[in-house]
């Protein structure tokens with residue numbers, strides 16, 4: 446997601462009306478008792494009818510189980526989603542990736558919000574969200590909720606139930622919400638399971654031909670309304686641009702795996718006084734991982750690994766917590782989507798470490814030789830025994846072996862301790878983290894434990 450600080454000094458006619466801290470607001474130290482919702486939850490104030498779109502457009506939920514609709518969303522994003530500042534690359538999320546990203550436990554089809562041209566049916570805009578559990582400065586981001594339902598190592602050891610109740614039964618079927626002819630749910634029963642969550646918002650996209658017409662604020666208000674209808678009043682999201690107001694400002698770092706191709710497509714440049722031969726040597730990696738006992742994550746590892754990951758993530762000030770069902774969804778390997786490995790101690794059989802990365806290619810715009818940049822992105826890990834530099838080197842080797850051209854990581858988690866040693870170079874953009882309707886002290890990148898796709 447490209448960096449762009451230009452908006453920082455501008456007025457924000459839309460965002461200035463929303464429950465977010467303003468850009469001028471000081472978030473260096475927000476006292477604990479002032480951390481929490483900006484607007485109190487008020488279900489009665491939630492508008493019951495969808496927001497009005499400009500004439501000739503209609504709301505239409507996108508059903509990713511439907512091949513045609515999944516392909517339509519893919520095409521909208523393939524042609525119109527995030528580009529880098531120089532317009533050389535554009536994210537190219539695959540259909541299986543979109544299904545993975547948008548259909549976790551508890552997902553709702555009404556939160557896959559599309560806008561179509563009424564006459565032609567063409568999909569021209571989209572926004573989505575999925576439920577998640579988030580902790581910020583040790584506090585659940587969702588007021589008045591019982592303590593975490595997520596499983597931790599301590600709970601796991603003491604044998605307490607390790608999973609939250611099933612997600613709302615109607616979550617994947619979409620059948621219990623009354624869907625009107627314009628594709629918007631009518632009457633909505635509050636869902637108990639969903640109330641435990643906040644939402645993570647992603648894939649906001651408006652067709653290039655419809656930009657700067659204030660459609661984005663309508664999409665954001667409509668998804669907010671649909672989430673509020675489920676009695677959820679907080680959200681998390683990231684963006685390359687500066688909006689009111691980031692809770693964290695992070696940077697992407699890039700580790701070349703296929704330096705020749707990266708140079709050919711203009712992703713990187715030959716460093717001064719470097720030849721291509723020396724560059725290839727600099728970034729060369731062994732063929733096989735070095736850590737004994739490293740193997741793909743299996744279903745039978747999940748209860749243990751979920752608990753260990755949740756406990757590990759509690760070191761960070763902004764962090765998700767996963768139920769077992771969510772962990773399985775997000776971590777179990779899927780080719781070309783998500784890759785997860787564990788280290789099993791060869792003597793004790795105990796799992797001591799986990800690493801994962803996800804596959805997010807970018808289209809290469811206007812290059813005759815190459816059309817796709819295969820990028821792996823560092824995802825969640827825990828390391829209870831293996832040093833992080835060794836674990837991450839294995840991640841690089843595995844990504845290289847799976848034919849990725851570059852391995853990307855943010856300076857979140859403990860990543861900044863190893864990035865330079867592992868020959869990552871800093872990218873030119875920032876990635877801002879935001880919370881909607883939640884005021885709290887801003888955090889440093891190394892205090893962020895949340896990865897959004």
Ligand code: NHW
Nearest residue numbers: 457458459460647648649650651656657658659660661678
């Ligand atoms: S960030 C990726 C966003 N998508 C892209 O960059 C794709 C390419 N760009 C586009 O499609 C990951 C358009 O440029 C978009 C804006 C649609 C971005 N977040 O319609 P107008 C996410 O998906 C504000 C939030 O004329 P446009 C996270 C902008 O500041 N706001 O612009 C999404 C201005 O408001 P202001 C953004 O260029 C999180 C207004 O939109 C934004 O035609 C969403 C202008 O609208 C962005 N990335 O369309 C928030 N980009 O006040 C979720 C621009 O400054 C909030 N804007 O005048 C929580 C909701 C749920 C709450 C639940 C309780």
